[in-house]
Amino acid sequence: MSSPLTGTTGSKVRGVVGRAFLWLWLVIGLIPILFMLLTSIKPAGIANSIPPVWLFTPTVRNYASVLSGGSGHSEGFGQLLFNSAVVSLGATVLAIVLAVPAAYALSMRAFRARKRVSGWILSTYMFPPIVAVIPIFVFVGQLGLMDTYAALIVPYAAFNLPIVIWILRSSILQLPFEIQEAAMVDGASSWNVLRRIILPLLVPAIATAAVLTIVLSWNEFLFALSLTRSDAKTAPVGLQEFTGMYGTDWGNITAAATMIVAPILVLMVVLRRQMVAGLSFGAVK
Amino acid sequence: METTATPSRSVRKVGGVGSARRQHSGAGPVSGRRRRDGARVVPWIYLAPAMIVLLALTVAPAVFIFYSAFRNDNILGGVGRFVGFDNFVQAVTDSSNQHSFLVTIGFVVVVVILEMVLGFALALPLAAQTPANRVGAALMLLPFAVTPAVAAMIFKQLLNPNYGWVGYYLGELGIAKGADLLGNPTTAWMMLVILDVWQWTPFITLILMAGLQAQPIEPREAALVDGATPWQMFRHITLPAMAPFIAIAAVLRTIQAFKTFDPFKILTGGGPGESTEIINLGIFRVGLQSFNIGLACAMGVLFLIVLSLFVPVMLRLIGRRADPEEM
Incomplete structure (x- = not known):
């Protein structure tokens, strides 16, 4: 050897x-x-x-x-897990619906501003959440949306958009252009090209982007801490309240922690390569 | 991809209205004035929903903080007034804010360097494609897959001076028995760095591992035939070939490290005292706990300016790789 x-x-x-x-x-x-x-x-x-x-x-x-809301908790932890799930799935659906057409536009060869727009969208990734949370706290308050699912779904979708658009755009660019070209020669509109040709081929990339958005939304803490009180409170925020003034039940805390972590752990291990590729903006294949 | 790109490239070079005919003949299916205008408007229609959301959630907040940074609004105390640069003066001169900025930069520099070095050291043995390493790569990912807020909570329990595993087993080993590792600024910082390194080194490792696995073996074989030492091969073949992966991992990790909030909030809450209050916690405390919106926004503006220095680097590294033809 x-x-x-x-x-x-x-x-x-x-x-x-x-x-x-x-x-x-x-x-x-x-x-x-x-x-x-x-x-x-x-x-x-x-x-x-x-x-x-x-x-x-x-x-x-x-x-x-x-789960039954024992040891001094008014609500069961199941409700918080449910809130987390609603917010994560909602943010994911919104992000994908917004990102697919955007990624398609940014892959169009005749679209001259695509370089600048792609760059701008990518640059919003560096926008620190702490800088956004204060204005969004004020906006959400004025709109009367404090402690609602929407108050988390829209920001989560927005903050994951750069990564999602980037993943989808690079996979559209990897498709052979001839497929689109052939359809356009046959007179298909760009909408039909997107819906009938690109979308079916994009399913794996959409799945990767969706799982990534679910994970990052599920894990989010700062916005959930700032914009929810009880009705829309997510599991990671609820977990922090287990350390109350009446002492700490470690068994309960770790059981709750395990329930937060378990679904993410499984998703990440199963889709390891896709996760790393996505989080590095497709720089790693 | 390269061949199909040729027509559109020629179009872009010519540019302007006169290029419409070229574009027409080059791209093929476009016919008539209606479709030509369409080609210019359609992408914007597809982009509009995403851009509206991004504008509302990043540009609008940015405008808000630039505006509020010059006022003394308080969420509880009604409408404030224009105060000029007072907030900026306070953000820059206040010693606890200065401390926040400095420790933030210190934290980012330390964890990024540590994680890059450790990440590379772990990626080298992990890159060999063996059955054991398949298990290893899955195990490697686990800390990274733990929800950061949960990870911080778990560390807090492990470090509990009365009941924590760390204190107990360190005591058994004869070191630091029952020490309150979070109660002392120096050790509190060490614990925060350890938590970050534990959680994020896997991210670096897995990027660099993928990079190493993508390297062709021929240059190393040739160098071996020419009698190169392992160090020479690493220094002159592996390292240069890995440069783009190293750069991307470092830039992404730097940006993420600047956003770190959960572990500090949960593990130390900025303490003991204000010793571990990084800028993210400082802005949170001033803005959302003391409701001094003006000062928090001024700090936010300064933070945003510092971070925006990384944008060109990120665009160049990621943009070029994702779309070599364009960027």
């Missing part, structure tokens, strides 16, 4: 050191996640005992208690 990657003894040693570092990192990196999962299934009373208890009979009572 003398490939350029595993050549000399020196590089073999380096390879071993590198792999050791990699696996050490991976194992240590799992500890917080392991802590969350283990604590969430510990029986009441030993969740935060010191020294930590490693052998115990697993229980789902923490999950049941959190």
